[in-house]
Amino acid sequence: MDQFTLNLIVIGASFALYFGIAFWARAGSTSEFYAAGQGVSPVMNGMATAADWMSAASFISMAGLIAFGGYNNSVFLMGWTGGYVLLALLLAPYLRKFGKFTVPEFVGDRFYSTSARMVAVVCLLVISITYVIGQMVGVGVTFARFLEVSTTTGLLIGSAVVFAYAVFGGMKGITYTQVAQYVVLITAYTIPAIFISLNLTGAFLPQVGLVSGYAPSGNDVYFLDKLDQVVTDLGFTAYTADTTNMLNMFLVTMSLMIGTAGLPHVIIRFFTVPKVSDARVSAGWALVFIALLYTVAPAVGSMARLNITTTFWPGAIDGDTFSKPALSIAEIDSNPELIWIRNWEKTGLLAFTDKNGDGLIQYFNEPKAVTDANKKVADAQKALTEAAADADKAPLEAAVAEATTARDAALEAAMLGGQSLAAQGIVGNELTTVNNDIMVLANPEIAKLPGWVIALVAAGGLAAALSTAAGLLLAISSAISHDLIKGALNPNISEKGELLAARISMAFAIVLATWLGLDPPGFAAQVVALAFGLAAATIFPVLMMGIFSTRVTKEGAIAGMIVGLISTAVYIFLYLGWFFIPDTNMLPNTPDAHFLGISPAAFGPIGAVLNFVVAYVVSGMTKAPPQDVQDLIQSIRVPKGAGAAQAH
Amino acid sequence: MADKTSSNAYWAANIRVITISMIIWFACSFGLGILLRPALSGIHIGGADIGFWFAQNGSIYVFLVLIFAYAAKMNKLDKEHGVEE
Known part of the structure; x- marks a missing residue:
């Protein structure tokens, strides 16, 4: 059987599974559509969150970034996992106790203001739409390579698949489909990694292989020392070399961490569990399933780097x-x-x-x-x-x-x-x-693994991109139907009407994302920086202040969000061009031109600090929040009473 | 709802647990993984120096332990203060 047929069979079988699950778990009510009826167990929810979170960037690009960036690109490993500690400790349990469906809804209630809710909707839409374009492009590229169709055709097939199960299934369908997608993607990621680790270091666990001896030379040289020697022989920077800009590395890591904790499509996952205590432990389970991939990624990256280098310099293998x-x-x-x-x-x-x-x-x-x-x-x-x-x-x-x-x-x-x-x-x-992207996709071929492993990696890459796209689309549709339409434009809409509005807005979001993905403005990496920077500078601070301060007022929250949004967007646009239009940047995007060496991707934490400072100063000058808001804050701080989640 | 004094004591205890956890969170990633790496480059875990290992693998393990320890500690606090679900 040739590789193409094998790819078709494995990808086809995985899709049949996703459709079957989506049909079995289709949503009948708004509660099921937005929050899966709040009846998902913490382990299942953790697995679905992991699939939701790990996008095409995690599955396809990250190991390659580490392979060529070495120690410097550890920022992705720490940044994209450390955010879950912030979620578990600072946000998830309180937002679950609040007991409603969306992030803007919390902002609107806590800051007793529809305007605050609408500012949050704007932040959410900017973050989620920029993020979803990247996923659709990832789907197009993977389909194109493995099904041998054009990128455009690949993208259209992907959109149709997402459309079918996201629109009908809602959160309930998406959650159970994501559990299946997680299993596919983690298997696809770890099997080649284990084979390669056994080859290069003799260690079964890639995590152990990373710090073990290099097998082809009798394990008397450490694998990492061998890699450093081979790449420096060829004039590259050593793989384990220290960073040249510690401040920037610190800030990028911080931006990715608090950005992760502020991404709306991740936060809404914690509305789906039955209890407050489940929300805490669910973040832990999500990180367990994410860590299975993230602790393997450094081994995949470094071993792929050595393999590709020794392929071109056969002498490097043994001497x-x-x-x-x-x-x-x-x-x-x-x-x-x-x-x-x-x-x-x-x-x-x-x-x-x-x-x-x-x-x-x-x-x-x-x-x-x-x-x-x-x-x-x-x-x-x-x-x-x-x-x-x-x-x-x-x-x-x-x-x-x-x-x-x-x-x-x-x-x-x-x-x-x-x-x-x-x-x-x-x-x-x-x-x-x-x-960078071929390091994971071509890894099984470079390591000479069997054809079914190659097909599995293709299915895994698609699962990663599709599951994230579906989660993002859900966040977008709930912001429109629940916050914009029911919350502001038409509060009297029936549950049936709201469900229809949610499905229509999701369909629109898919069409928009596909259209933007067909003609990607060529800035995938930059928009990801924007999405994380904005989440770090807007959503995370406003939620933190909503929970941990009784004094921050609606005026403070609105001013803070706007300052965070504008300062971060302007700093990014200064170096990358206004709205990413090429050649409109006012300053060159080089380390020498960056203010204090701070790259655009590292600005998130600074935007967050500005947000906090402005919010506290403005709150100090305005009237304290009313008594019913004080009661709300006290109530979300204790778990008791969460079982009776507010009906809608 | 629990009475006011109990929930205030509960909240204070919660903030204490969060503060300690945040210190550990910062120390393993930003501390060992970034800021202290040059100073500790002599200490090795297998083929990696300790800063490199914490940046690429170690801090993720610490994050995991932290979240489950926090969840367990909070379940205990919930019961002690009578605010469990």
Whole structure:
């Protein structure tokens, strides 16, 4: 059976399972649609939350980011797990006791103001819509690669699938489908990791393999030391090297942590459990299931990095990196175990060119001086070939000669394996593109694992993207139907009418996300930074103050949210362009230009501090919240009485 | 609803537990994983120095223990103060 048929069977079977579950658990009431009737056990809820939370970014991109970023990109590991401690301790139990369905509803009741609720709706919609576009793009890419269709077709198939089960199932259908999706994605992630860890370190658990000895050289060198040695031989920064900007690393981690705790689609998961004590422990179960993937990710990333490097430098496996020549093109085309290189080349996520024509692909960290010198030669040659026939070519030819001399000097000065590049006849790095995303998707192929593992990874990537998209769509539709329509525009709407409005707004959200995903503005990484930064600077602080302060007033909360929203958005837009429109940025997005070295992705905590300060100052100048709000605050602080969740 | 004095004592106890947990949360991730890594680079766990290990694996284990310990402690406090569900 060929790989394509295998992919079809495994992906088809997983989809049949999701549809079956969605049909079996379809929602009949608004309570079931928004909060699964508040009857989901903490373990099941934890598993569904984990699937909801772990998006295409966690499943497909994170290990690759760690593979190429090393220690610096530990920010994702700590940031995307540490937020659950904040959720369990600071938000989940109190919001469950509050006993209603949406985040803006809490903001509106606690701050006794429809305006506060509407500001929260705006924050929620901006956060969730930016996030859902990224998921739809992930679905399109995965379908395109594994079903061999165009990205557009892949995206349309994905939208249809999400539409079918999210619109009809509501929270109840989504929750039970996500449990199944979790099982698929975690199996797909850990099986290749275990195989690879056994190969490289002899350890069954990848977490242990990461700190064990390197097996091919008899375990007498640690795996991480081996990896550091191989990548530094090729001129890259050591994998375990310390960060060069501790302040920025600190702030990015903090932004991801409090952003996680402020993401509306994660928070609403804690409305679905039966009791307050279940909300606390449910956050723990969610983190157990997330940790199964997140503690494996560093092993997947580092081992994939070593595997791909030793593929291109076969000598690195058992001794000196340069004891054998680099991988030859003839080998790539004749060795069936290396067929993945050509397959991934077709997607554009991997690219190589034999610049010096020696039939070998030399992969190394090209020094910037060489890159610049090569570019100058190319520019000079381009000017010469494009010159008009009757133009004076002499100065142009002189420019080419001058650039070539400078380039030769740069190659003479640059070293690789103890010799200059010039002496080895190398003109530059020949593995020109290695996209982060292929580290997980191509991992089973690089490690030469069987075809069914490859198909399983495809199904896992789709499960991760689809489950997150469904959770986000639910958060969007409940904000529109419950907060905007029932809360402000038409408070007398019937339950049936509200359920219909929820389904219609979800359908609209899917169409919008698909449309934006068809023509992605090319800023997936930036919008994720925006989503986390905004969640950190708006939703998290307002919920914290709502629970832990009796003094913060509606004026304080509204002013705080607006300051958090605007300051964070403006700081991001300054470096990435207004509304992400290319070339509208006022400052270059480079570490030197960043204020105190703080990158746009790190601004969230600063926005949050501004939010807190403004809210407290304004509250100090305005009239204290009324008695019924004081009673509400006292009531959410104790678990007693949560069983009688308010009916709607 | 529980009487006022009991729920105030309960809330104070809750804040105390949260504060201690937050200190541990900060110490393992931001402390050992980032700020103290250069100072502690001599201490190793297998092939990794302690800062690297806490940044990539260790702090996640600590987070897990923290949440379950908090949930257990709060269940006990709920009963002591008569505010359990």
